[in-house]
Every structure is written in structure tokens, then in C-alpha cells.
Amino acid sequence: xxxxxxxxxxxxxxxxxxxxxxxxxxxxxxxxxxxxxxxxxxxxxxxxxxxxxxxxxxxxxxxxxxxxxxxxxxxxxxxxxxxxxxxxxxxxxxxxxxxxxxxxxxxxxxxxxxxxxxxxxxxxxxxxxxxxxxxxxxxxxxxxxxxxxxxxxxxxxxxxxxxxxxxxxxxxxxxxxxxxxxxxxxxxxxxxxxxxxxxx
Amino acid sequence: xxxxxxxxxxxxxxxxxxxxxxxxxxxxxxxxxxxxxxxxxxxxxxxxxxxxxxxxxxxxxxxxxxxxxxxxxxxxxxxxxxxxxxxxxxxxxxxxxxxxxxxxxxxxxxxxxxxxxxxxxxxxxxxxxxxxxxxxxxxxxxxxxxxxxxxxxxxxxxxxxxxxxxxxxxxxxxxxxxxxxxxxxxxxxxxxxxxxxxxx
Numbered sequence: 001x002x003x004x005x006x007x008x009x010x011x012x013x014x015x016x017x018x019x020x021x022x023x024x025x026x027x028x029x030x031x032x033x034x035x036x037x038x039x040x041x042x043x044x045x046x047x048x049x050x051x052x053x054x055x056x057x058x059x060x061x062x063x064x065x066x067x068x069x070x071x072x073x074x075x076x077x078x079x080x081x082x083x084x085x086x087x088x089x090x091x092x093x094x095x096x097x098x099x100x101x102x103x104x105x106x107x108x109x110x111x112x113x114x115x116x117x118x119x120x121x122x123x124x125x126x127x128x129x130x131x132x133x134x135x136x137x138x139x140x141x142x143x144x145x146x147x148x149x150x151x152x153x154x155x156x157x158x159x160x161x162x163x164x165x166x167x168x169x170x171x172x173x174x175x176x177x178x179x180x181x182x183x184x185x186x187x188x189x190x191x192x193x194x195x196x197x198x199x200x
Numbered sequence: 201x202x203x204x205x206x207x208x209x210x211x212x213x214x215x216x217x218x219x220x221x222x223x224x225x226x227x228x229x230x231x232x233x234x235x236x237x238x239x240x241x242x243x244x245x246x247x248x249x250x251x252x253x254x255x256x257x258x259x260x261x262x263x264x265x266x267x268x269x270x271x272x273x274x275x276x277x278x279x280x281x282x283x284x285x286x287x288x289x290x291x292x293x294x295x296x297x298x299x300x301x302x303x304x305x306x307x308x309x310x311x312x313x314x315x316x317x318x319x320x321x322x323x324x325x326x327x328x329x330x331x332x333x334x335x336x337x338x339x340x341x342x343x344x345x346x347x348x349x350x351x352x353x354x355x356x357x358x359x360x361x362x363x364x365x366x367x368x369x370x371x372x373x374x375x376x377x378x379x380x381x382x383x384x385x386x387x388x389x390x391x392x393x394x395x396x397x398x399x400x
């Protein structure tokens with residue numbers, strides 16, 4: 001299973017935002033929605049063996065599971081609608097128990113550290129970073145169950161950097177161009193889909 | 201220069217569509233907008249050495265030029281707004297002369313064939329196709345000025361296929377997964393940015 005942890009520094013934690021102004025009024029939720037869809041969608045469906053954890057302001061985590069996820073379309077607006085629906089159910093998340101607002105989505109009352117602790121045993125934690133090792137030097141076979149951690153339009157905070165130093169197994173860069181998170185996710189999938197640029 | 205020709209079979213040719221319903225009411229303009237932004241945006245700006253030609257129902261061609269393009273943001277809505285603005289000026293395109301609705305965008309009264317004829321000398325025309333040769337077998341150096349042709353959510357029509365047989369220099373596939381056009385564009389850039397998976 002491939003997992004992606006998306007840090008949303010400014011993303012809403014309440015559902016009172018408009019789907020008509022995602023880039024302006026909803027903390028750049030547009031960008032995070034593009035990352036969610038990039039993680040899941042292919043031309044003919046959903047990648048079932050993928051999980052995405054959207055960290056909302058280090059306060060809530062919305063987890064989407066490709067194995068059971070429904071109503072995820074490729075456009076930003078319908079993905080934002082899934083996020084909004086999850087936030088509408090945030091009060092149902094109690095302690096370690098998640099709310100389950102719709103098939104394949106869960107809302108947890110935990111932030112970045114709690115989420116890392118929860119999933120750290122699933123596979124190597126990989127920070128995508130321009131100063132990291134080239135992905136092509138690593139080999140796809142070690143990354144089959146990788147957990148990729150990406151920030152939104154802001155850099156990782158000092159505290160997030162500290163946690164990543166403690167948790168991350170690798171820092172990798174995907175190429176010479178600095179890209180948006182959704183593009184990086186597409187390229188990470190491409191690297192793994194092709195078995196490290198070997199199978200086309 | 202890298203160029204991308206995007207065929208929009210159902211996309212509006214009039215500007216009377218709502219930015220609030222791109223996936224439903226505007227002929228899947230959402231998907232084409234994602235392709236336009238994937239062609240241009242990186243984390244820190246716009247790829248200046250890129251041109252995108254959006255073919256609207258084989259009737260109009262809207263050409264965006266990264267060298268002069270302004271107000272292109274990564275979100276679907278603002279890109280759709282650029283397309284709508286271009287369509288508002290469609291009547292100013294007369295014969296072979298384009299309308300110039302905003303910096304870096306032009307509207308031509310020509311369809312797929314006319315656009316292929318116009319740009320065919322700029323570089324090799326590449327059809328992205330699941331049955332094509334693996335991009336990794338081709339070599340990035342031959343694709344520096346490539347013109348990639350992609351369809352939207354529909355397959356190429358028979359007539360488009362006939363034109364591609366006449367014009368296209370290569371049919372390439374980018375990997376084992378069938379992806380959306382915007383994802384394919386991101387991977388095509390990745391292949392060329394890394395010089396054929398060589399430079400990271």
C-alpha cells in the first residue's frame with residue numbers, strides 16, 4: 001500500500017466554507033484537493049491500494065482509503081465536497097475513535113504527530129524534499145509500502161521538521177524541477193508504477 | 201519548446217458557462233483546465249518555454265504561451281476563467297488572424313487539422329497512446345521540441361485518428377497505468393526535465 005500524508009496548514013477545520021472559492025477563501029484547499037485526487041485517480045478508476053491522510057491545521061486528520069472510497073471524482077470541487085462532508089462530522093470523532101462521514105473516509109482528532117505514530121509501522125516514511133537523495137538512486141522495491149509526506153503551499157514548520165527528523169526514514173527528491181504536491185504525487189506513482197522506470 | 205495540443209470534444213465554444221459547475225455543465229472543462237495548468241505550472245512559477253493549444257470542438261483553438269501568459273494560477277477555476285475570457289473575444293478572430301483576449305492567450309478560428317498544419321514544423325508530433333512505444337526507449341534528446349497531442353475524457357474520433365496517422369511522428373506510452381491527460385503531461389515533463397530519467 002502507498003500512503004500520502006498531506007499537511008494543510010491553513011485548511012479549514014470547520015465545514016463553513018464555499019465550494020466556489022477554494023483557492024481564496026478555504027486556505028488553498030484547492031491545492032490539497034488536487035493532491036488527494038492525484039493520489040487516487042487513474043483514467044479508469046481509483047487506486048484501491050492507496051491511503052491519504054489530510055492533516056488539517058495539526059488538529060484533525062481526514063483519512064481516505066481507496067479500497068472503500070466512493071464519490072471521488074477528479075475535479076477539485078467534488079473532492080472539496082468530500083472534505084467538507086468529513087468536517088461536518090468532526091464532532092462524532094471521540095478520543096481515538098474516528099467519525100465515518102462517508103464510505104472510505106474517516107475523521108480523527110489527531111494531528112501530524114499522532115498520525116505519524118499511528119502509521120509509522122506500515123512502511124518507510126519518506127519526506128519529499130529538494131535536498132534529498134534522487135529517487136532513482138533508491139530503487140522502487142524498497143518503496144512499495146512507502147508513506148510519502150508532503151506539505152501544502154507552505155514549507156514544513158520547524159516543529160514538523162523536527163518530527164520528520166525523528167520519523168522519516170528517507171528524504172528523496174523526484175527531479176530537478178520544484179513541483180506542486182499533486183505533481184510530485186503523480187511522479188511518485190509513476191516511479192513505482194514503472195518499478196523504478198523499468199516497466200512501461 | 202514543448203507544446204501540448206489538447207482536444208476538447210465537448211468543451212464550450214461560447215462563454216456562457218458557469219465557473220461553479222465545470223465538471224457538469226461545461227463539457228468537462230475541469231479536466232482540460234487541469235491539463236493546461238499541468239503543462240505550465242511549477243512550484244515557483246510558469247514554464248516559459250511551453251505552448252498549449254486547446255482545440256474547442258474542432259472549431260476554435262485557444263493558444264496559451266508561457267512566455268507571456270499572465271494570471272494563470274494552479275486552480276481549475278481561474279484557468280477556466282482564462283478560457284472563458286478567450287471565448288468572449290472569439291468574434292475578434294477573423295480569418296487567420298487571432299483575437300488576443302489577454303496576455304499570452306490567442307483565439308484562432310481553426311480546428312485540429314488547421315492547428316496541426318500550423319505547428320507541424322516546430323518539432324516531432326507525438327501521440328500519447330497506450331499502444332505506443334515506451335517513452336523510455338525513445339530518448340529525451342529527440343523530444344526536446346515535441347508536440348504532444350492528447351484527447352480529453354473521450355477517445356480520439358476516427359477523423360482525429362486519421363489526421364494523427366498523417367501528422368504524428370511517434371506514438372508513445374508513458375507507463376503501464378492509463379492516466380488522465382493532466383497526469384500524462386506531468387509525466388512527459390518529468391521525462392524531459394530529467395533528460396530521460398538521467399538527471400535528478
